[in-house]
Amino acid sequence: MSAKTPNTAYNRVITLYFCLIAVIGYFFVYLVTPVSGIDEQFHFERALQVSQGNLFPQRYDRNMLGGDLENRLIAFARYFENRRDRALSSDRQAAKELADALTGQPSGRERLEFPSTASYSPIMYLPSGLGLLTSRVLHARIDTQFFMGRLGNLIGYLLILALAVRTLPWGRLGIVLLFTTPTCLHLASTYSADPLTNALTLLFFALCLRSLQADSLTRRDLFLLALSGGTLGLLKLTCCVFSAAILMVPPALFTHRRSWLLFCGGVMGASIATALLWNIVFPFVPAVYWKTGGDPHLAAHLLLTHPWHVAGLVIRTLESGAHWWWLDIYGRFGGGPPPQFFKIGETASLMTAVLVFLLALTERKGPSRPLIGALFLSIGLASVMLILIAFYVGFTPVSSAVITGLQGRYFLLAAGAIYLGAIVSLPQSADRRGIGPILLLLGGVLTLRVSVAAMEIYSQNWH
Known part of the structure; x- marks a missing residue:
């Protein structure tokens, strides 16, 4: 057996796994009831706006953003929205007749307000917007246009995730398993901004880790690092913290340490500046829009003047929520009231968590780099804290004993950063890549089982 055989088998298993999740995602695209994904209605409206070439939202007043959208697609989505909100199943024949x-009707525009997603930059909606645009250019039916947008989101996610995994020097299998849970595939096969946010951030992590093996950095390498890291703030406000991963790029690859400091500072500064600038120009305050009872000004004041009070809220939130956040990452489906919202796969989620832990022990890794591991761990924990503070200030009712509005998927990137930190911190060990692919395929079987169960539930709501 040649020395290259294990590596070839390793890559083939990853390819096989990607084929499996692509098939699962494809079925999700067409079997999940339209606008019944997680927050899909609002993401669909922003993706439709981007597909029309309107990268920036229209402003109606300080807290209201939106735009003029293609009225036929809005009418098609509204049928499912009304059925969803009334907890009724949708009829395929009725939807076909509506489509x-x-x-056959002329195209027009309808003005809508959707500030929760209109306040997002267009980057996360480019794949779904391209799918909508392509189907419109081809004069496809209205229902086909809707599903083409979903398909574009799925393809965009899988391509960028595959690129990130290929770029990663270590930790590939665990990252693949973490970011292809049934919920991740559900999000990727609907109109959600999370998939592109996660994949693009992972790609930046991979580029930073890859630099640890480099003998030098070309202008192309520097450009990709600067572009991917400097624009993280345009994904989500809280993503700017991940730009600190640029600090793992070795100073020895630069002519002078001052050049390294300027480069790293520039990337992190650009990420923070773009995040602040975008959110100042296009602000969205959930507590005001959804009337949750939150008071951002009072919350910010308490954060500065009574930090121990806020620390107590954080601790109680972690105590009450951390145990179910992993299931939320793994088996949360749908938006709106039941039956379009449900959680399944608790046992499978626990088994997958064990598989991820075992993968961390068996995956190929380079020499131990505890400082890099500490950096990843710090970034992951900082992300968790930033998300908690953001929801405390922008969403949580003043009288609440815990921070509200949180979902497990918000912490997935932090989990990925912590996993990569563990990988690079562990000592170099014997090559056990023959074990890792088996663990990944076991995880794939669990993902398939839970995904099929979810599709069966959706088939009862979309028949």
């Missing part, structure tokens, strides 16, 4: 009627 037939709408396809």
